[in-house]
Amino acid sequence: MPNINALLTSYFGMYAVQVLVHSLIASLIVDIALLVWKITKPVNQQAFRLIVLFLPFMMYPIYQFINPDRGSLFFRLHSLTDINKWLFTEIVGLPMYFLLLAVCVLTSVVFIIQEFLPMVMQFLYQRSRSAQDALQEEDVLPEEFVERLEEALEGLPFHIDDIKIINNDDLELFSSTGLRPKIYATTGIIDAFDREHLRAALAHEIGHIVRSRKPILMVAYVVRCIMFFNPIALIEFRKIAQEEEKICDDIAIELTNNPEALYDAIAMMRPEYEAYEEGGIKGVASSLEHYSHEVMLKNRLMRIGGQSYERSDSAIAFSFTVLLIAGLNYFIV
């Protein structure tokens, strides 16, 4: 059996354990800060949530640089919390580090099954679909689809040449980012949506493309992947992604000035529950997935058309929260 004490007192071990506990503290403080300062704007909420992801990840080397003795026994004696004391405490004859290990293993499995594999599959699927189903350039695009897209794009900052039509009846619309961003729309969605709905949905995707020019989410995803064992990072990253959808909704409303159309478009894209009714574990899993997707969509629908007004100075609130978390976590070793 490996020397668990040597592992936990090594630089890597201390980093891993402290990142986890510091994320928990950061998450708690950020949630309280959002309530105390009544932060409601998605862009501000996302900025606060990014603290939970970035700060614990970045601060450990800085703490050690400020005080190389921070991990020593003597610092621990006077610290606010010595995590190792908890980890080596035996409850019913079992050291608590087994519990921590179980949580980390479980989170890693969830990360691989729910995030990493689906992302790879989605990437391959989108590539194969765009290659197989996209109407070839030499193909004559159905006139009515092009006309509808042109009408919907009127006044929006996006060119029709960068929209790829996928020959499929599903209601799907997604975008790719990069140097030449593209929007992919199925013939199904172009057919089912009227001009205003299509315009709102396209504006939402334009929002994603505009936002992708600031690669903060990409960096956040990389950090989240490095912290694959951290359940707090998993939860927070999902919240960050949900806020991103809301931010793009706001951009869509700003571009179209038609919240009603966006509301309808999102509502129309909500899948029918019956489609997910399956038996066994697969059924439960798809029901859960459907439920969480449904909650997220409802959340988005409920805020469309509402006004977000921040009573507090969010920059001051943000800076103060960062200082508070960084200060508190310094004494948690």
Added chain:
Amino acid sequence: MSSSKGFRLLKEEQNRVEGIHRQILDFVDLRTYTLLHHYSMKSDRAFTLRGILIMLVISVIIATALYSANLMPSLIDKGFARQYGSLEEVRRTLGNEHITIPNYFPEGIRWPPSYIVAQRSPFWGIVMEFQSRDSEQTVLSIIQTDLKGLTESFRRLDFKEVREEVEYSIKKNKAILKVGICDNGWECNSIRWQDKTRRFEILSTSSPFETMKIAEGMMH
């Protein structure tokens, strides 16, 4: 209820609220409105400050909770590291079988140890620091741990610069002698070895010869 209908109801409610606001504004003149706006701006600043105060109070509560929680493992297991007043107290709490006391001390070192930290969990270990008779300065530090532990984690005083590192054999034990400058700027030296059950480390500001004699006095 269709989605459009839901949205329309939501919009109607918002319009109703905005209508009430507009009606209120119709009754106040521009000067009053400006004053109201100014007041609302002021209250925003007050709101931010109020938030800072609340957050400070909450962080004190969190810090207190963490500190209290930190005491709990020591209640469950008395063996976690803590400072002790005397070797007798260590023996009473952790058992005396492991503590090795040197049978030689250089002159000028004050007995008993001025600072003792010991633990049984997660591994057995003790550090004893001794002061000079003439000053309050720590001149000798003796660390002992079991083989699961690392003497490094008990080092309060460490080398800033190592000038020489030599391997010696003392009483058939392989020992490493280091000579250099310590964190506090004093010339110091250390000797490190292990037997079948324990690791030892002595750090001293005496001469290397004296340090080796202390080590010899601990090897039985």
